[in-house]
Amino acid sequence: MIPFLDLGAAYRELEAEINDSVKRVLQSGWYILGEEVEAFESEFAVYCNAAHAVGVANGLDALILSLRAVGISPGDEVIVPSNTFIATWLAVSAVGAVPVAVEPDPLTHNIDPTRIQTAISPRTKAIIAVHLYGQPADLDAILDVARRHKLFLIEDAAQAQGARYKGQRIGAHADAVCWSFYPAKNLGAMGDGGAVTTNSSDVADAIRMLRNYGSREKYKNDVKGLNSRLDPIQAAILRVKLSCLDEWNGRRKAIAKLYLEQLAGLDLILPAVPDWADPVWHLFVVRVRERERLQERLAGMGVSTQIHYPLAPFQQKAYAEQAHAYTGLEIAERLAAEVLSLPIGPHQAIEDTKAVLNSIRKAAEL
Ligand SMILES: *Cc1c(COP(=O)(O)O)cnc(C)c1O
Numbered sequence: 331m332i333p334f335l336d337l338g339a340a341y342r343e344l345e346a347e348i349n350d351s352v353k354r355v356l357q358s359g360w361y362i363l364g365e366e367v368e369a370f371e372s373e374f375a376v377y378c379n380a381a382h383a384v385g386v387a388n389g390l391d392a393l394i395l396s397l398r399a400v401g402i403s404p405g406d407e408v409i410v411p412s413n414t415f416i417a418t419w420l421a422v423s424a425v426g427a428v429p430v431a432v433e434p435d436p437l438t439h440n441i442d443p444t445r446i447q448t449a450i451s452p453r454t455k456a457i458i459a460v461h462l463y464g465q466p467a468d469l470d471a472i473l474d475v476a477r478r479h480k481l482f483l484i485e486d487a488a489q490a491q492g493a494r495y496k497g498q499r500i501g502a503h504a505d506a507v508c509w510s511f512y513p514a515k516n517l518g519a520m521g522d523g524g525a526v527t528t529n530s531s532d533v534a535d536a537i538r539m540l541r542n543y544g545s546r547e548k549y550k551n552d553v554k555g556l557n558s559r560l561d562p563i564q565a566a567i568l569r570v571k572l573s574c575l576d577e578w579n580g581r582r583k584a585i586a587k588l589y590l591e592q593l594a595g596l597d598l599i600l601p602a603v604p605d606w607a608d609p610v611w612h613l614f615v616v617r618v619r620e621r622e623r624l625q626e627r628l629a630g631m632g633v634s635t636q637i638h639y640p641l642a643p644f645q646q647k648a649y650a651e652q653a654h655a656y657t658g659l660e661i662a663e664r665l666a667a668e669v670l671s672l673p674i675g676p677h678q679a680i681e682d683t684k685a686v687l688n689s690i691r692k693a694a695e696l
Pocket residue numbers: 388389390391414415417418460486488489509510511512522523524
C-alpha cells in the first residue's frame with residue numbers, strides 16, 4: 331500500500347539529530363518555555379522574515395490568541411473562508427465572535443477577495459485568510475479590502491510553512507500569522523505545537539502574555555489568559571526540522587510538478603496556481619465528480635487517498651444551530667463533495683509517485 335504520508339520515514343532521516351536534541355532538553359532540567367523555545371522562536375522569525383515569533387501549544391490556540399490579541403470580542407464578526415479546516419471557524423467561535431463565510435475561488439480553493447466586500451457589516455472586525463493546502467491566498471487583494479474597512483487581517487498559515495507570496499515568504503503580511511506544527515504539517519513536531527509570527531511588537535507582547543495565564547510577571551495577571559505554551563522538547567525537534575524545511579518542501583514540489591504534468595487531460599480538475607504563488611503542497615487536491623468511485627478504485631490498486639474536507643465547517647453538527655446563517659454556500663458544498671487528496675510528502679519515492687499516476691490513469695479508463 332502506498333501510504334498517504336509516511337511520518338516514520340521523516341523521523342528515520344533525522345533520527346540521530348532529533349534524538350540528540352530531545353536528550354539535550356531532558357538533560358537541561360528546564361521543561362517549560364526557556365532557552366530552547368526562545369531559540370526556535372528566533373530562528374522561525376528569521377525564516378519567516380518576521381520581527382517576532384511566539385511559540386504556543388497548537389495551531390488552534392495560535393488563532394484564538396491572535397484574535398484576542400487584536401481585541402476581537404463577543405458579538406464581533408470575523409470573515410472566514412467557507413471551505414477551510416474547521417479550526418479556523420472554531421477559533422472565531424471560541425472568542426465569542428461570529429464566523430461570516432466567504433466563498434473560495436473553486437480552482438485555487440482559496441478565499442475569493444472579490445467576494446469579501448459584500449460580507450462586511452458594521453460589526454465586522456477582522457478577516458482570517460487561510461493559505462489552504464499550502465498555497466498562498468491573494469494577500470494584496472485581501473489586505474486592500476481590510477485596510478479600506480479598517481479590519482484586522484489574520485493569516486491561518488497552518489498548511490503553508492515556507493510558501494511564498496510574490497516572492498516573499500508567508501509570515502508577516504498580516505497583523506498576526508498563525509502556524510500549526512501538528513506532525514503532518516510541512517513543518518511538523520512530534521506532538522502538538524504552534525506559533526504566531528508578526529511584525530507588531532504589541533501583538534507579540536499580547537500573545538506572550540496570553541499564552542502564560544495573562545501574566546507578564548510571575549503571579550501578576552493582567553488579563554484572563556490561557557496556558558498555551560510551546561513545549562521545549564517540541565521546540566528542539568522543530569529546530570532540527572526547520573533546517574531541512576526548504577529541502578523537504580522541494581521534494582513535495584517535485585511530486586506536485588509530476589502530478590500537474592501527468593494528470594493534465596484526464597477527467598479531473600487540477601489545482602490552479604496563480605503566477606504570483608509559490609505553494610508548498612501541504613496537500614495535492616484534485617476535484618472529481620465521481621470521487622467515491624475513484625477513491626475506491628485507487629484503494630483497490632494500493633493507493634491511499636484522503637478527503638480534505640468531506641464537510642465544510644457550516645455543514646458540521648457543531649454549527650447546526652447556526653445553519654440558517656450559512657445558506658447559499660454552493661462552492662464550498664461542491665468542493666466538499668468533489669475534493670480528493672493524492673499521496674504527497676517529502677519521503678514519497680519516485681516509484682510510488684509513478685505508481686499513483688499509473689493507478690489514476692487505469693482507474694480513469696475503467
Ligand atoms: C492544522 C490546522 C489548524 C489547527 O492546527 P492544530 O495545531 O491542529 O490545532 C488550523 N487551521 C488549518 C488550516 C489547519 O490545517
